[in-house]
Amino acid sequence: MRYWLVKSEPDEFSLDNLKELKKTSWEGVRNYQARNFMRDEMAVGDRVLFYHSRERPPGVVGVAEVASGPYADPSQFDVGSPYFDAKSRADAPRWVAVDLVYVRHLRNRVGLDRIKATEALQEMVLVKRPRLSVMPVSREHFELILEMSREVE
Template sequence: MAYWLFKTEPSECSIDDFARAPHTPVVWEGVRNYQARNMLRDNVKKHDLVFIYHSSCKLIGIAGIAKVVREAYPDPSQFDSNSAYFDVKSAADKPRWVAVDLVFVEKLPTLLPLDKLKSSTKLNELPLVQKGSRLSVMPVTETQWQVILALD
C-alpha cells in the first residue's frame, strides 16, 4: 500500500462530498497535468490511502482521508464536450487522461492547515511544502503519513 495527497477545490469535490455517501465511489477526474497523470496511471493502486487536501479556497489544508477502490482508467470527462475537463485531442481509442475511484475513509476532526504542515521539520521533503510544488497528485511516504496524522 502507498500513500498520496490529492489536491482539490472543495467547490468541485470536498471531503464532505465523500462523507455524504461513504460507500459510493467518487470519480477522481479532471487531472490535466502529465506528471500527475503519470502518477495516477503508473503508481496509484487499489487500497492506497489518500489525504484529501482542500486548495484554492478560504480554508486550505488536509481535510480527510479516502481510499483508492479502482485503479486508473480513461477519465470520462475528457470525452464530454459539456465538461470543463473536455479535451478535444483525446480519442476513445487513445485517451490522454486517467481517473481513479475513491471512497471515504474519514474526515479529520479539524482541517490540518498548510502552515502547520510547513512548521514540521519532519515534513521538509513532502512535495506539498516545497517551493513551487503545484501538482494535484503527490506521493507521501509512510513516515510522512504518520507525522501528518500525529499533527492532527
C-alpha cells in the same frame, strides 16, 4: 501500499461531498505528472490525504482510499465538460481517473501553515512543488500528519 495526497477546491468538491457520496470518480486531472502517478502507481487500497486548496486556511482535512485501478477519464470525451480534451482519442485516451472512497475526516485539520512550519515535513512534495494536485506522500509523512491531526494546534 502507497500513500498519496490529492487537492480539491471545496467549492467544487469537498470531503463532505465525498462522505455523502461514499465514492467518487476522481476525474479532471489534466497534468501529466499527476496523471502518471495515477496511471502507473496508484492501486486499490492505497491511502490518500484529502487536501482542501483555495480555502482559508488550506490544509489536509481527511483520508480517502483508492478503490479502483486507473481507467480512461470519461470527461475527456465529453464535449460539454470543462475537462473535454479534443486531442484525446478514444483508442488512446490521454487522461485517467480512479475511484476514491471516503474513509474519515481528521479530528483537526492540519493546515498548510503548520505543515510548512514542521521541520520533518519540509521534503513533502506538497511543500516543494506547488501546483501539483496529485502527489505521492511517504509513509512517515502520512503518519506524522495523522498524528498532528490528533493534537490541538
